[in-house]
Amino acid sequence: xxxxxxxxxxxxxxxxxxxxxxxxxxxxxxxxxxxxxxxxxxxxxxxxxxxxxxxxxxxxxxxxxxxxxxxxxxxxxxxxxxxxxxxxxxxxxxxxxxxxxxxxxxxxxxxxxxxxxxxxxxxxxxxxxxxxxxxxxxxxxxxxxx
Numbered sequence: 219x220x221x222x223x224x225x226x227x228x229x230x231x232x233x234x235x236x237x238x239x240x241x242x243x244x245x246x247x248x249x250x251x252x253x254x255x256x257x258x259x260x261x262x263x264x265x266x267x268x269x270x271x272x273x274x275x276x277x278x279x280x281x282x283x284x285x286x287x288x289x290x291x292x293x294x295x296x297x298x299x300x301x302x303x304x305x306x307x308x309x310x311x312x313x314x315x316x317x318x319x320x321x322x323x324x325x326x327x328x329x330x331x332x333x334x335x336x337x338x339x340x341x342x343x344x345x346x347x348x349x350x351x352x353x354x355x356x357x358x359x360x361x362x363x364x
Contacts, residue, residue, distance in 0.1 A: 255305045274312040289320035
């Protein structure tokens with residue numbers, strides 16, 4: 219004879235019993251959700267939301283003036299905006315774009331530096347001596363060795 223086994227919760231009342239039918243909310247999640255989110259890393263001592271939008275916009279635009287480290291500063295200073303996706307949509311637009319711009323700049327700079335340092339003379343051939351900067355003083359006769 220086969221033992222009949224049923225996974226139906228209505229047929230097995232012992233399995234269906236919930237020891238805590240009305241669980242209390244997690245106190246940690248309620249503390250985190252009720253905490254006020256500030257747009258800058260310095261919290262209430264920082265900028266107002268209107269001033270934050272202006273600063274985020276400036277950092278983003280000046281990053282295009284060959285100052286991509288300002289994109290990093292923008293991401294660092296407005297880190298709470300990156301962390302909380304629904305807070306401060308006007309600021310978040312500039313901060314996310316700054317993060318993307320800084321990531322692209324870092325990837326391009328790293329690729330160029332690694333290509334130049336690893337490939338070196340084998341990759342660039344005779345043009346390599348004109349590209350490197352360590353022999354500028356020798357080429358201009360400023361080292362006194364020539």
